[in-house]
Amino acid sequence: MARPASTVNRARARGGDERFIEAPGGLVFTRSWLAAEKPAGAPVVLLHDSLGCVETWRDFPAQLAARLGRDVHAYDRLGFGRSTPLDEPIALDFIEAEARGVFPALLDALELEQVIPFGHSVGGSMAVAIAATLPERCAAVITESAQAFVEARTLEGVAEAKQRFNTGERLARLARYHGVKAKWVLDAWTETWLDPQFADWSLDGLLPRVDCPALVMHGDQDEFGSCAFPERIVGGVTGPSQMHVFEGVGHVPHREVTEQVLAATGRFVFSL
Numbered sequence: 001m002a003r004p005a006s007t008v009n010r011a012r013a014r015g016g017d018e019r020f021i022e023a024p025g026g027l028v029f030t031r032s033w034l035a036a037e038k039p040a041g042a043p044v045v046l047l048h049d050s051l052g053c054v055e056t057w058r059d060f061p062a063q064l065a066a067r068l069g070r071d072v073h074a075y076d077r078l079g080f081g082r083s084t085p086l087d088e089p090i091a092l093d094f095i096e097a098e099a100r101g102v103f104p105a106l107l108d109a110l111e112l113e114q115v116i117p118f119g120h121s122v123g124g125s126m127a128v129a130i131a132a133t134l135p136e137r138c139a140a141v142i143t144e145s146a147q148a149f150v151e152a153r154t155l156e157g158v159a160e161a162k163q164r165f166n167t168g169e170r171l172a173r174l175a176r177y178h179g180v181k182a183k184w185v186l187d188a189w190t191e192t193w194l195d196p197q198f199a200d201w202s203l204d205g206l207l208p209r210v211d212c213p214a215l216v217m218h219g220d221q222d223e224f225g226s227c228a229f230p231e232r233i234v235g236g237v238t239g240p241s242q243m244h245v246f247e248g249v250g251h252v253p254h255r256e257v258t259e260q261v262l263a264a265t266g267r268f269v270f271s272l
Contacts, residue, residue, distance in 0.1 A: 021109035024101040026084025029054065030075040030110065033065040041272065042114045042139035043071035045106070047098075047123030047130075049145075050189035053081025053177050060254050064118075067262045068269050073115075075106060079188060085181050090188040092198050096206070098126045099133035107137060116269070118142040120254065121224070122189075125203060128233065132209035140213040140272055142265060145251050147225055148232040149202035155194065157224040162190040207236025214241040215268040217261065219249030242268060 017032040031054050044064060046057060053076045065072040077098065079086035091097060103126075107115065114137050119127030124146025131141040147154060164170055165186050175182040192198055214237050218230040227245055234241045244264045246253050254261045 019109070020082075021106060023078070023105040023109075025078045025086070028075050028078060028084070028102060028106060029082035030073060030106065031061075032074075032110070033061045033072045035065055035069050035071050037069060039071050040069045041269070042116050043073060043112060044068065044116045044118050044142075045103075045112075046072065046074040047117060047119035047126050048074070048077070048080070049121035049123055050193075051174060051185060052120070052123070053077075055081065055177050058255070060258065063258065063262060064265065067266050070269070073106075073110060073112075078102060079181060080185055081178060086184065090192055092192065092195065092201070094192070095122065095125050095201075096129050096133070099129040103130050104134060104137075107134075113137065114139050116140045116142060118144070118265075119146060120144045121251065122147060128203050128210060128237075129206055131212055131214070132206040135209070135211060138212050140215070140269070141210065142215045142217070142268070143230075143233060144217045144253055144261065145219065145222055145225070146216070146229060146233065148229040148236075149204070150193070150199050151225050151228065153223070154225050158190055158193045162186075162194070165190075203233065204236065207233060208238055210237040211239040213239055213268070213272060215244065215265065216241060217244045217246070217253060217264060219246045219251060219253050219256070221249055222251045224251050 019030050020027045021030060046061060048056060054074045057074055061072045061074055076083040078084055116139050117127035117130045124143030127141050127143055131138045171182055178185045216230040216233045218227055220227055230243050234243045246257055246260055249256050
């Protein structure tokens with residue numbers, strides 16, 4: 001497959017190989033953690049949550065690369081982190097749009113034929129959309145705390161977070177990762193999920209098209225969604241699936257119970 005000459009400003013940096021790639025809509029910042037030995041299989045591509053970026057994964061990508069013996073890549077979505085800012089409000093079809101636009105451009109620029117998308121929160125919803133939209137390029141799919149539809153608990157959690165983050169201290173903390181884009185990032189999350197026109201969104205139309213192996217992880221104390229989410233995903237995909245629920249864990253299992261997430265992911269990947 002021919003690859004476009006879309007990689008720019010490549011530099012070696014702490015934690016891996018950093019690049020800015022050209023994608024529909026702007027430049028996308030990526031960082032890669034390369035396996036110490038020759039990779040054993042398809043690399044993992046991490047998709048961050050609604051307030052996240054490459055930096056908010058902290059040291060999890062490095063631990064994941066070491067545990068799996070595979071390359072791990074992460075990127076900032078457009079409007080987030082070090083990627084190109086966006087001026088307009090995020091579109092209501094942004095989850096499906098990521099699978100159609102930026103993600104395939106990312107794979108082409110990084111010369112990745114087949115990958116395992118691994119998404120946290122809304123990034124997990126995007127991972128499902130990617131597996132449904134680009135089946136030939138997904139060896140498997142992994143979700144962590146992914147939303148499958150708009151649940152009352154989700155709206156309550158988002159509304160509470162909106163109140164907490166609309167303070168100088170919280171917004172300043174968000175600006176450490178997103179700079180002047182911090183308010184846009186917050187609004188892209190809260191205003192989208194609280195928009196009445198988004199109330200009927202779900203993964204239901206995408207799930208039957210996911211025929212690759214799927215690992216679906218969730219904390220039973222997730223403040224943004226009940227275990228109805230992983231149950232909906234596992235029950236809807238057509239490929240072989242596994243559900244792993246972490247007891248006493250909230251919305252960020254990879255930070256709260258890192259070793260358990262690494263162990264579950266390792267068992268799944270090594271079984272492929």
